[in-house]
Amino acid sequence: MGLDVGAFWDALAAGVDRLTLAGWIQIISAVGAVAAAIAGVSAARSGRGAARTAARQLPELQKQVEISAAQSRAADEQVVLAQEVLKAATAAVREAARARTDERAPLVIALFEAPQWPPLIDATRDRMPYGDGPRLLDQHSLAQAEPASPARLFARNGERTQLMWFQTRGVLINEGATTARVRLDDEAQFVEATAARRERLLRPGEVAPFEWAAGHTIAEWAVAREQPDPPNPLGACFLTITVFDSFEYGIFDHIYVVMSGRPIVPVDDTFDEVRLASREAEAEMEITVFPTRRTYRSDGVRRDPLPWDGTYAAWWRANGRRAPAPKAPSH
Numbered sequence: 001m002g003l004d005v006g007a008f009w010d011a012l013a014a015g016v017d018r019l020t021l022a023g024w025i026q027i028i029s030a031v032g033a034v035a036a037a038i039a040g041v042s043a044a045r046s047g048r049g050a051a052r053t054a055a056r057q058l059p060e061l062q063k064q065v066e067i068s069a070a071q072s073r074a075a076d077e078q079v080v081l082a083q084e085v086l087k088a089a090t091a092a093v094r095e096a097a098r099a100r101t102d103e104r105a106p107l108v109i110a111l112f113e114a115p116q117w118p119p120l121i122d123a124t125r126d127r128m129p130y131g132d133g134p135r136l137l138d139q140h141s142l143a144q145a146e147p148a149s150p151a152r153l154f155a156r157n158g159e160r161t162q163l164m165w166f167q168t169r170g171v172l173i174n175e176g177a178t179t180a181r182v183r184l185d186d187e188a189q190f191v192e193a194t195a196a197r198r199e200r201l202l203r204p205g206e207v208a209p210f211e212w213a214a215g216h217t218i219a220e221w222a223v224a225r226e227q228p229d230p231p232n233p234l235g236a237c238f239l240t241i242t243v244f245d246s247f248e249y250g251i252f253d254h255i256y257v258v259m260s261g262r263p264i265v266p267v268d269d270t271f272d273e274v275r276l277a278s279r280e281a282e283a284e285m286e287i288t289v290f291p292t293r294r295t296y297r298s299d300g301v302r303r304d305p306l307p308w309d310g311t312y313a314a315w316w317r318a319n320g321r322r323a324p325a326p327k328a329p330s331h
Helices: 006-013 019-103 137-144 216-226 309-319
Strands: 108-112 120-124 163-174 180-184 188-192 199-202 207-217 236-245 250-261 265-266 273-276 286-289 293-296
Touching: 108 236, 108 250, 108 286, 120 137, 180 188, 180 207, 207 216, 207 236, 207 250, 216 265, 216 273
Parallel strands: none
Antiparallel strands: 108 163, 120 163, 163 207, 180 199, 180 236, 188 207, 236 250, 250 286, 250 293, 265 273
């Protein structure tokens, strides 16, 4: 409905001389209301115009937003692609460098005989030496140990604290192109009488005989037989052989070895008495040499799990490590 402003002012002029104060107040109020109504109509018209303009611009704005989003996605894809290209290029460079290093690096392999049978028992020891006291392969230690016998019985609370240990021999062969420096850990030593029985240089094609001794108490061997699941480390002995090359930026290799078995058997199902297995096959003794683990100095030091950690992890979680844990490799 429109406002007839002209008719309003004609009526006002015709009766102006008859107006009282109250009339003038009413007229002024009416004028204010008319002005407000006019302003409202004007604002409404402006709002409708702005809405029509926004409606016309909205598709264009939406299109611009979609274009910007597409450009952002394309930029993200370019970043991802560039990262993949960089990663592939870095890997290619690293592999090329490793191949060049392998060409001039030593390559040492380890071969073992079966553990000697029967094992030895040392009544004066209740644990492995681990650097404390004479080593197992020391002449004094060999002289005081005696071969174990299946005829000897061990009661549950008797002499099971005695150490029963095995000897084995092996050879290290350098099949690589350069000289290697080899280090034996724990109770292993080279057979040749040299000043350093646990470390020596190995030239290309050279063979170095060595020997290793390791064991557990009779009680621990018995537990390994009585509680085989999960795999029980009380029936296993561990050795690490470390190989270095002569180049400052070359390699170091680790050869990991496990000697395992269950040489102690029960006299009956109670395990109240145990004895040495009558036959070597019954003891299930074996030696496992894991694939050589090579580390490149250019890659820095790695702290990978030892190859037997997964095998015995469940037992260690449940029981803890009763003996010193197999040592992490030294570089």
